[in-house]
Amino acid sequence: MTINRRNLLKSGVAATTMTAFMNNRLFAEEDAPHPKSNKFLIYIHFGSSCGAANGLLQPIKPGSWPTGFFQNGAPVQSNNPLLNTHTQAGGLVLHDYIKFLAPMANEMCLVEGTSQSLDHNVAALLQKRGAGSTSISPEWSMGVTQFMRTDKRLNPMVLTRGNKTHSVTDVTPVAANSIDEFKVITSDVNTIPKDGLDPIWNTLKNRFKKPGMSSVITEASLEANSSYQLNTLKTGLPELSAAQADITALRAMLAQGEITKVIAGCADKAAIGTVANGDGGFKEKLILAGILAKTGLANGMSIDAFGDDLHSGGADVTTARNASAKWASISQFWAWIKAANLQNDVMIVVGQEFARSPYNPAIQDINIVDASGKTLTVKSPGRDHALCMGMMFINGNVPKAGRIGFVGNNMVPQATKDAIGTIDSSGAPYTSENMVGSMLMRCFDDIFPTERMVRKHWPTFKEISPILA
């Protein structure tokens, strides 16, 4: 009597499994990804925080917000005078809380468009992965990671808790919030006895040499792969062990003292510094991202930075401070990226669910320090949801200090014709998948050489020509 192992298992086991929906190995040559270097995409989500306060909605000219941003139909400015004070850097118009970004403006490009939804969950998914549900398209970082698949890294890692979809079958999602956590989950658990078990592990490694399964053709790399993994799990990833100097340097750049220097020119710096001191692990996530980018151990990461769904008041001050603290860390992180000459390989995308609507009746009184150093009480009203949003792209090859797409009067998103924000009234407002896809074609053209490759992951993608010009 014979046993067909597959049939035996199918009934109870393999029946629950499914084959990949799409064979994404079949590319025409002009479409195929050929990575020239290790690309890494970090998506940082600014929750549902106010765009005017967090820097993702900016006026076209300094000192003047569009009509209807703070009061319906009226050319009223923010109740926080620090949001009305601007520094211009190319196409970017930075309020007082984020003016320290001006020196890196040439590696930044702001793209504004429609949020497509006013619902938190749907809008978050649209801006994180280009579709309103988790089963259609992958997160941006997963899409980049999939096309970084090579013979040497068949299952590249991406740092996220999000689920995979059919176009990213090969990526390995890993959930870790810091270098230390990542080290733990890429090494054996502490409960497995460490010492003295080598004779048993050596016997196990030999089992992968000749598993004795005539029903399957085992891959030629199985023995080498399993030995590498068992050795690595015992001692941890060697690349991380060798990166200690980089970890120390990056941690030093993100230390509180350095952040304090970055925000020293901001009027409300004391409050910003307090926020930066307790940032919920944001800096640790940046350290993890930087080290994985430099060592090539992973190709993407998604970070939830903060939320700030401030219907009841505070957006103009609280959100400005929260965002300022995060931007200060991002600017220090970017300085380290440039020092490591990774500015063309690393792309940071900062997004949000949607911007906030004009003021509603709820108000919070919050003290700030104004530009003259005096304490001022700001009446900071609540704000509801608005159907617009901005995305900031940071990379060495983005349109320099670019401004593409614009949210104008009464918070209406508009298309633009060029990288300096010339309005194109005939164009539809930009959406997240078009923004990100176009930037990937511009900056990561070795892995996204054509629009077809972008559509492998985000099927509704259409190019934004000012980004690709």
Added chain:
Amino acid sequence: MMKYFKSTSLLISLLLLAACSSGKPSKKGALTSGADGTGPITNVPTDDIHSGDSDNTVLQLVPETGSAMRFLDARGLTLYYQNVFARKAFGFMHCEKTKPIVAADCTDSIFTKDERVAMGAFDLGSPRMNRAPSNINPPANLTLNYTRTLRSALSRECISLVDAELVKFKAGDLTTNLLIKSDKPTASEINEFMKRILGVAGTAITVSVDAETYATSFAEVVTANKDKNAGLRNGYIGLCIALTMDPLVFIY
């Protein structure tokens, strides 16, 4: 319901295998290629002395079209592991100290809901779908994540098994012990444990997992440890993990 049907189907299949009906004629042929669906149909020993099948060869399986290796996911692995790792009152060991959202999270799998992602388990079409990240594709490559997660779950279960069985061993009660029968496991005992994992215990089917070498390795581990009791415990934990993550278990 579906899970019950699948479990029942596997059980029925295993029972049919164990019964080893002699009514089905055996075929012998020459191997062509492993990928084209034909190949040697090697007879396996049975306990039916009238079948004429017994030739004392080790279990061999029929190659099938598209025989590239695949990896069992968390659900499939648990169907094997429940043969040796008994569920406690709270379920499997990952729920020893954590309260689950629902009891099935503890009884369905030896993996936590976060670990199941690395193992390729998904819960489409089930109430559990939205409670944990899902991976809708089975693992296609042996990744560090898969190996590490597998060992992490097995370490929980093996430590529980070994500690419980050591207590009984020292009390001289071996009736319910599956792994620890003596202070020096023999090749035969190791093979029996392996057969139990694969669900073919009690049959004349033999498996080959280099048991003699494992027995020697075990002895080396114990000898190298100054504390004999610790050496015995560590050796059995290592043996348990090694056997439960043998390629015969999770590659198909």
